[in-house]
Amino acid sequence: MKIEVIVPGKISKHLKSAFDFYLDKLKRFCDLKISFVRLGGDINKTSKSVILNNEEKEILNKLKGRSFVLLDLYGKQIDSLEFSSLLKNKLLEGNLCFVIGGPLGISENLRRMSEKRISLSKLTFTHEMALILLLEQLFRGFKIINNEKYHY
Known part of the structure; x- marks a missing residue:
């Protein structure tokens, strides 16, 4: 499973320690790749639209036409059981790709292109925290799928 x-x-x-912790925990469940792309520019010197456009180009280059699930403040809020079901269903279809927006969010074009949009919370998180929370939910989701206890 990729x-x-x-x-x-x-x-x-x-x-970094939380990031490494979840990467290590997820090794037994999947082949996980984190693709960091360049930020779209300096938020103090570049307009939001230019930054989002630049990040969109970087993300599209990595996607290479694949479908993806977008972590989006305006996406549907789901619980961990629903997330594990999404995870299981998507992995049965093949590979799974998630996209997280940068510090200024995500372009409307990428929002429209996403196959599914999910929200981690009504709260706003940094893109780094969203990544850590996604990794934790992936780990939790695999534990649910495999009927394993979560706490270690």
Whole structure:
């Protein structure tokens, strides 16, 4: 099972241990690839539309026409059981790809192109935190699918 997560930027030092923790936990369940793409520009010097357009190009280059699930503030909120069901169904179809927007969000074009949009919460998270939360939910989802206890 291959899962790819495409996200602008990189993981900062203060979140690296959580990132590594979940990458290690997920190894037994799937072949996970995190694809970091370049940020669209300096938010202090470049307009939001230019930044979102630049990030869209980077993300589309990585997608290569594949369908994807978008983590989106305006997506549908689902619980962990629904997420595990989505995970199981998508993996039966083949590979799975998630896209997370950058610091300024996601372009409307990518929002329209997404196969499914899910929201992690009504709260707004940084793209780095969204990645960590997605990794945790992937781990939890695989534990649910395999009827395993979550707490380790």
